[in-house]
Amino acid sequence: MKVLAYFYFSFYDKNLKRKVDAVLKRNGIHYEPTVRIGKNEHIGITITRITYELKIDYEPLFIERLVNDLRFVVDPDLDFGFRFDFSEKEYEQSPLYELIAIGTNQRLYLENKGESYQTIRFCDTCGKQTIEQTKPLLINTAIVDKRNIVFVDQELVISQKMAELFDSWGLTGYRLEHVHHYGSAKNKKTAYQIVPTNILPPQNLPDSYLNDPVVNKLKCPTCRTGGHLFYPHHYNKTVLEKIQDFNFAHEYRARGPYEVRRVLLISSNVRNRLIENGLANDEWEYRPVIIT
Numbered sequence: 001m002k003v004l005a006y007f008y009f010s011f012y013d014k015n016l017k018r019k020v021d022a023v024l025k026r027n028g029i030h031y032e033p034t035v036r037i038g039k040n041e042h043i044g045i046t047i048t049r050i051t052y053e054l055k056i057d058y059e060p061l062f063i064e065r066l067v068n069d070l071r072f073v074v075d076p077d078l079d080f081g082f083r084f085d086f087s088e089k090e091y092e093q094s095p096l097y098e099l100i101a102i103g104t105n106q107r108l109y110l111e112n113k114g115e116s117y118q119t120i121r122f123c124d125t126c127g128k129q130t131i132e133q134t135k136p137l138l139i140n141t142a143i144v145d146k147r148n149i150v151f152v153d154q155e156l157v158i159s160q161k162m163a164e165l166f167d168s169w170g171l172t173g174y175r176l177e178h179v180h181h182y183g184s185a186k187n188k189k190t191a192y193q194i195v196p197t198n199i200l201p202p203q204n205l206p207d208s209y210l211n212d213p214v215v216n217k218l219k220c221p222t223c224r225t226g227g228h229l230f231y232p233h234h235y236n237k238t239v240l241e242k243i244q245d246f247n248f249a250h251e252y253r254a255r256g257p258y259e260v261r262r263v264l265l266i267s268s269n270v271r272n273r274l275i276e277n278g279l280a281n282d283e284w285e286y287r288p289v290i291i292t
């Protein structure tokens with residue numbers, strides 16, 4: 001896996017361009033920003049917009065220096081992310097995948113209509129909370145029946161047909177919870193929430209990642225969650241004995257400033273079966289795990 005640090009920022013001040021270019025040059029980066037000249041019709045002046053889109057090999061200490069050097073132009077914490085280039089082998093042979101998205105159709109992402117969560121304090125330092133569901137999800141189940149698989153507030157919900165398929169495939173590591181119907185009773189269908197029951201052992205992240213000064217600055221010093229810079233999950237081979245088809249990572253991950261949750265990881269078996277049966281298309285996005 002190759003990790004790239006991705007910076008994106010733009011501005012209108014030509015003097016800033018000189019300063020940014022000097023910083024980049026000093027750091028051995030040769031880059032020409034995109035310069036677009038446009039006319040603002042309302043006030044009749046010409047505007048020059050200068051855009052930088054940098055993809056830089058990730059080396060934690062180098063990135064820290066660059067972030068500090070560029071701090072005068074933008075808040076790099078907000079404009080800096082990771083991009084992961086997995087080899088085809090890493091991608092195809094991963095035993096587990098984080099399910100990032102199941103397509104671009106908005107109807108695949110529903111909101112629970114019931115007020116049925118309770119919060120539990122996760123960390124006294126940063127105040128983040130875990131959110132526990134206390135009642136069945138409440139959604140329009142007709143949509144689930146039509147789409148087969150949807151996300152409801154990050155929870156995977158499936159139709160009756162999918163539940164039967166999952167059962168016939170002998171999938172493991174989950175239980176089904178009935179979902180309640182929201183909307184006209186005549187449209188009501190059977191739908192289930194997938195509740196993963198298998199929690200994986202702790203990850204084995206490389207020390208260079210654990211000690212990254214920029215990433216750590218965004219984290220709470222106590223619970224070590226926070227920020228937007230996440231690595232793919234790293235495990236050693238012993239995880240292979242613990243994998244089921246639906247799994248939660250052991251660690252909690254921040255979701256925004258107030259919440260933490262465990263990440264769902266599906267097995268390659270689930271991914272392959274869904275693809276083979278035409279139930280997951282090219283719009284599904286997965287992130288493999290790294291086995292060391």
Ligand SMILES: [Zn+2]
Nearest residue numbers: 123126220223
């Ligand atoms: Zn905390």
